[in-house]
Amino acid sequence: MLGPPVTVGPSMTTIGFIGSGHIGSQLARKAIESGYDVVLSNSRGPETLTALIAELGPRARAATAVEAAAAADIAVVTIPFKAYLEVPVEPLAGKVVIDTNNYYFERDGRFAAIDEGAQTSSGLLQAHLASSRVVKAFNGIQAADITADAHPAGDPARRGLPIAGDDPEAKATVAALLDQFGFDAVDAGSLADSWRFQRDMPAYGAKATAEGMREKLAAAVR
Numbered sequence: 001m002l003g004p005p006v007t008v009g010p011s012m013t014t015i016g017f018i019g020s021g022h023i024g025s026q027l028a029r030k031a032i033e034s035g036y037d038v039v040l041s042n043s044r045g046p047e048t049l050t051a052l053i054a055e056l057g058p059r060a061r062a063a064t065a066v067e068a069a070a071a072a073d074i075a076v077v078t079i080p081f082k083a084y085l086e087v088p089v090e091p092l093a094g095k096v097v098i099d100t101n102n103y104y105f106e107r108d109g110r111f112a113a114i115d116e117g118a119q120t121s122s123g124l125l126q127a128h129l130a131s132s133r134v135v136k137a138f139n140g141i142q143a144a145d146i147t148a149d150a151h152p153a154g155d156p157a158r159r160g161l162p163i164a165g166d167d168p169e170a171k172a173t174v175a176a177l178l179d180q181f182g183f184d185a186v187d188a189g190s191l192a193d194s195w196r197f198q199r200d201m202p203a204y205g206a207k208a209t210a211e212g213m214r215e216k217l218a219a220a221v222r
């Protein structure tokens with residue numbers, strides 16, 4: 001499970017995206033703005049990402065999902081949850097993988113283990129990516145707000161966003177990334193705890209400071 005520490009910082013890190021839709025494209029915009037290189041992928045192939053790459057500029061390129069995973073220092077999986085078993089495993093080994101996914105049974109079909117409370121969607125992704133270090137983040141913020149509602153540290157308007165993961169070092173890496181992107185990371189515990197900020201929970205989609213977010217996480221009832 002352990003891999004080398006990732007130092008996050010502009011010009012040092014490539015963020016590889018599995019999924020380049022509403023959230024993937026917005027996180028890519030924020031990453032470029034913050035000085036990172038990005039490699040984007042989707043299900044249809046790199047040629048369908050031409051317009052987005054042109055918008056993002058020379059620090060962005062399009063690739064297949066396997067290539068984006070291989071190029072990533074940090075990966076982002078941001079796809080409809082039902083496709084999680086298609087995420088490439090081997091090229092993500094040892095890497096920090098940010099999971100923005102939400103389980104919507106209306107879109108994804110029924111997953112009994114989640115419905116019964118025995119699993120979380122992020123726990124299932126971690127089981128699939130057994131040699132990676134999955135951190136759930138950015139699952140409860142509207143895509144547009146990733147660029148429109150980011151604020152510098154100390155700004156009273158700065159939002160707290162929950163993160164969860166089983167590897168403390170990976171969580172610290174993702175918390176540092178959130179900080180650079182303009183958000184305070186709020187530690188919500190392990191992947192097994194991540195139900196606390198899933199759909200229908202008080203923390204899900206909430207616009208709150210870090211302190212407010214901690215209160216909403218504590219108020220969650222499964």
Ligand SMILES: NC(=O)c1ccc[n+]([C@@H]2O[C@H](COP(=O)([O-])OP(=O)(O)OC[C@H]3O[C@@H](n4cnc5c(N)ncnc54)[C@H](OP(=O)(O)O)[C@@H]3O)[C@@H](O)[C@H]2O)c1
Nearest residue numbers: 019020021022023042043044078079086101102139142143
């Ligand atoms: N929209 C939001 O505001 C929001 C907020 C927080 C979290 N989320 C969650 O984040 C995830 C992504 O949401 P979204 O709104 O960005 O979805 P979206 O706009 O539908 O984009 C999904 C992306 O995933 C790609 N994709 C689908 N299957 C794939 C596969 N097997 N391999 C590689 N790429 C694949 C799609 O590519 P193609 O277009 O080529 O199929 C597309 O680029 C979802 O789980 C969603 O619930 C969404």
